[in-house]
Amino acid sequence: MNDILKNAIPALIALVGTVLAILIGYRQWKRQQDAARVSEFRTEKQKTYKELWEKLEDVHVRLRTGSVEGGEFHSLVRDVNSYILKRGLYLEGDDQALANQYLSKVCEFTSLVASCDSADAKEIVQSTAIIPPEVIQSVRELDKIQTEVSQIREEIIVRYRKVLTSSNSAE
Numbered sequence: 001m002n003d004i005l006k007n008a009i010p011a012l013i014a015l016v017g018t019v020l021a022i023l024i025g026y027r028q029w030k031r032q033q034d035a036a037r038v039s040e041f042r043t044e045k046q047k048t049y050k051e052l053w054e055k056l057e058d059v060h061v062r063l064r065t066g067s068v069e070g071g072e073f074h075s076l077v078r079d080v081n082s083y084i085l086k087r088g089l090y091l092e093g094d095d096q097a098l099a100n101q102y103l104s105k106v107c108e109f110t111s112l113v114a115s116c117d118s119a120d121a122k123e124i125v126q127s128t129a130i131i132p133p134e135v136i137q138s139v140r141e142l143d144k145i146q147t148e149v150s151q152i153r154e155e156i157i158v159r160y161r162k163v164l165t166s167s168n169s170a171e
Contacts, residue, residue: 041090042166048090049163055080056099056156063110077103095159102152109145112138 059076062068068076080103084096 045090046164046166048087049095049160052080052083052087052091052095052099053156053160055083056102059103060106060153063106068110073107077107092159095156098152098156098159102149102156105145105149105152109142109149112142112145 059073059080062076063073077100080099084091084099088096
Protein backbone atom coordinates (compact mmCIF):
# COMPACT_ATOMS: atom_id res chain seq x y z
CA MET A 1 0.00 0.00 0.00
CA ASN A 2 2.84 2.30 0.84
CA ASP A 3 4.40 1.69 -2.59
CA ILE A 4 1.10 2.53 -4.31
CA LEU A 5 0.89 5.84 -2.46
CA LYS A 6 4.52 6.64 -3.33
CA ASN A 7 3.73 6.23 -7.03
CA ALA A 8 0.14 7.55 -7.02
CA ILE A 9 0.73 10.87 -5.27
CA PRO A 10 3.37 12.15 -7.73
CA ALA A 11 1.24 10.92 -10.64
CA LEU A 12 -1.81 12.67 -9.21
CA ILE A 13 0.15 15.88 -8.69
CA ALA A 14 1.43 15.67 -12.29
CA LEU A 15 -2.11 15.07 -13.55
CA VAL A 16 -3.48 18.07 -11.62
CA GLY A 17 -0.60 20.22 -12.90
CA THR A 18 -1.24 19.11 -16.46
CA VAL A 19 -4.99 19.80 -16.21
CA LEU A 20 -4.30 23.24 -14.72
CA ALA A 21 -1.80 24.03 -17.49
CA ILE A 22 -4.35 22.96 -20.13
CA LEU A 23 -7.09 25.09 -18.53
CA ILE A 24 -4.85 28.15 -18.30
CA GLY A 25 -3.69 27.66 -21.90
CA TYR A 26 -7.27 27.29 -23.11
CA ARG A 27 -8.32 30.42 -21.24
CA GLN A 28 -5.49 32.44 -22.81
CA TRP A 29 -6.30 31.08 -26.26
CA LYS A 30 -9.98 31.98 -25.78
CA ARG A 31 -9.08 35.53 -24.76
CA GLN A 32 -6.89 35.90 -27.84
CA GLN A 33 -9.70 34.66 -30.08
CA ASP A 34 -12.18 37.07 -28.47
CA ALA A 35 -9.73 39.95 -28.82
CA ALA A 36 -9.21 39.12 -32.50
CA ARG A 37 -12.97 39.06 -33.11
CA VAL A 38 -13.45 42.38 -31.32
CA SER A 39 -10.54 43.91 -33.23
CA GLU A 40 -11.98 42.70 -36.54
CA PHE A 41 -15.40 44.12 -35.66
CA ARG A 42 -13.89 47.46 -34.64
CA THR A 43 -11.92 47.62 -37.90
CA GLU A 44 -15.05 46.93 -39.95
CA LYS A 45 -17.01 49.49 -37.94
CA GLN A 46 -14.38 52.15 -38.53
CA LYS A 47 -14.26 51.29 -42.23
CA THR A 48 -18.06 51.56 -42.43
CA TYR A 49 -18.14 54.98 -40.80
CA LYS A 50 -15.36 56.26 -43.04
CA GLU A 51 -17.08 55.01 -46.19
CA LEU A 52 -20.45 56.41 -45.07
CA TRP A 53 -18.83 59.79 -44.45
CA GLU A 54 -17.37 59.71 -47.96
CA LYS A 55 -20.76 58.83 -49.44
CA LEU A 56 -22.52 61.61 -47.53
CA GLU A 57 -19.97 64.20 -48.53
CA ASP A 58 -20.04 62.99 -52.15
CA VAL A 59 -23.79 63.68 -52.25
CA HIS A 60 -23.26 67.03 -50.52
CA VAL A 61 -20.57 68.09 -52.99
CA ARG A 62 -22.60 66.95 -55.99
CA LEU A 63 -25.62 68.90 -54.78
CA ARG A 64 -23.58 72.03 -54.08
CA THR A 65 -21.52 72.03 -57.27
CA GLY A 66 -24.06 71.09 -59.87
CA SER A 67 -27.70 70.91 -60.65
CA VAL A 68 -28.93 67.56 -59.46
CA GLU A 69 -32.48 66.81 -60.44
CA GLY A 70 -35.01 65.25 -58.09
CA GLY A 71 -34.70 61.79 -59.60
CA GLU A 72 -30.94 61.84 -59.43
CA PHE A 73 -31.04 63.07 -55.82
CA HIS A 74 -33.37 60.22 -54.88
CA SER A 75 -30.99 57.80 -56.59
CA LEU A 76 -28.07 59.20 -54.57
CA VAL A 77 -30.07 58.93 -51.34
CA ARG A 78 -31.12 55.39 -52.25
CA ASP A 79 -27.44 54.46 -52.72
CA VAL A 80 -26.57 55.88 -49.30
CA ASN A 81 -29.54 54.15 -47.67
CA SER A 82 -28.63 50.86 -49.37
CA TYR A 83 -25.15 51.18 -47.93
CA ILE A 84 -26.60 51.94 -44.49
CA LEU A 85 -28.82 48.84 -44.68
CA LYS A 86 -25.99 46.59 -45.84
CA ARG A 87 -23.60 47.84 -43.18
CA GLY A 88 -26.19 48.36 -40.43
CA LEU A 89 -24.45 45.86 -38.17
CA TYR A 90 -21.63 48.35 -37.71
CA LEU A 91 -23.68 51.57 -37.46
CA GLU A 92 -25.38 52.99 -34.42
CA GLY A 93 -29.11 53.69 -34.95
CA ASP A 94 -28.75 57.38 -34.15
CA ASP A 95 -26.01 57.71 -36.74
CA GLN A 96 -28.20 56.17 -39.43
CA ALA A 97 -30.95 58.68 -38.69
CA LEU A 98 -28.45 61.53 -38.53
CA ALA A 99 -27.07 60.62 -41.96
CA ASN A 100 -30.56 60.75 -43.47
CA GLN A 101 -31.34 64.02 -41.69
CA TYR A 102 -28.12 65.49 -43.06
CA LEU A 103 -28.98 64.49 -46.64
CA SER A 104 -32.47 65.92 -46.26
CA LYS A 105 -31.15 69.27 -45.01
CA VAL A 106 -28.48 69.43 -47.71
CA CYS A 107 -31.17 68.84 -50.32
CA GLU A 108 -33.39 71.49 -48.78
CA PHE A 109 -30.49 73.94 -48.71
CA THR A 110 -29.51 73.38 -52.34
CA SER A 111 -33.13 73.62 -53.46
CA LEU A 112 -33.52 76.92 -51.69
CA VAL A 113 -30.28 78.23 -53.21
CA ALA A 114 -31.45 77.13 -56.66
CA SER A 115 -34.84 78.80 -56.25
CA CYS A 116 -33.35 82.09 -55.06
CA ASP A 117 -32.68 84.42 -57.96
CA SER A 118 -29.47 85.92 -56.63
CA ALA A 119 -28.93 88.18 -59.66
CA ASP A 120 -32.26 89.92 -58.97
CA ALA A 121 -31.47 90.19 -55.28
CA LYS A 122 -28.09 91.80 -56.03
CA GLU A 123 -29.69 94.24 -58.44
CA ILE A 124 -32.33 95.24 -55.88
CA VAL A 125 -29.72 95.74 -53.16
CA GLN A 126 -27.43 97.75 -55.45
CA SER A 127 -30.28 100.03 -56.57
CA THR A 128 -31.01 100.83 -52.90
CA ALA A 129 -34.65 100.01 -53.54
CA ILE A 130 -36.72 98.40 -50.83
CA ILE A 131 -35.92 94.74 -50.70
CA PRO A 132 -39.03 92.69 -51.32
CA PRO A 133 -40.14 90.53 -48.38
CA GLU A 134 -39.81 87.33 -50.42
CA VAL A 135 -36.09 88.03 -51.01
CA ILE A 136 -35.54 88.74 -47.31
CA GLN A 137 -37.49 85.63 -46.36
CA SER A 138 -35.54 83.57 -48.86
CA VAL A 139 -32.23 84.76 -47.40
CA ARG A 140 -33.42 84.07 -43.86
CA GLU A 141 -34.50 80.57 -44.85
CA LEU A 142 -31.17 80.07 -46.59
CA ASP A 143 -29.29 81.16 -43.48
CA LYS A 144 -31.43 78.93 -41.25
CA ILE A 145 -30.97 75.85 -43.43
CA GLN A 146 -27.26 76.50 -43.91
CA THR A 147 -26.90 76.69 -40.12
CA GLU A 148 -28.85 73.43 -39.71
CA VAL A 149 -26.72 71.70 -42.35
CA SER A 150 -23.54 72.91 -40.65
CA GLN A 151 -24.74 71.78 -37.21
CA ILE A 152 -25.72 68.31 -38.42
CA ARG A 153 -22.45 68.01 -40.34
CA GLU A 154 -20.47 68.91 -37.21
CA GLU A 155 -22.44 66.39 -35.16
CA ILE A 156 -21.69 63.70 -37.73
CA ILE A 157 -18.01 64.62 -37.73
CA VAL A 158 -17.79 64.44 -33.94
CA ARG A 159 -19.62 61.10 -33.75
CA TYR A 160 -17.74 59.51 -36.65
CA ARG A 161 -14.37 60.69 -35.33
CA LYS A 162 -15.12 58.94 -32.04
CA VAL A 163 -15.68 55.70 -33.92
CA LEU A 164 -12.71 56.14 -36.25
CA THR A 165 -10.27 56.95 -33.44
CA SER A 166 -11.71 54.44 -30.99
CA SER A 167 -9.41 51.82 -29.59
CA ASN A 168 -11.91 50.50 -27.04
CA SER A 169 -13.72 47.22 -27.39
CA ALA A 170 -16.62 47.01 -29.86
CA GLU A 171 -19.67 48.93 -28.78
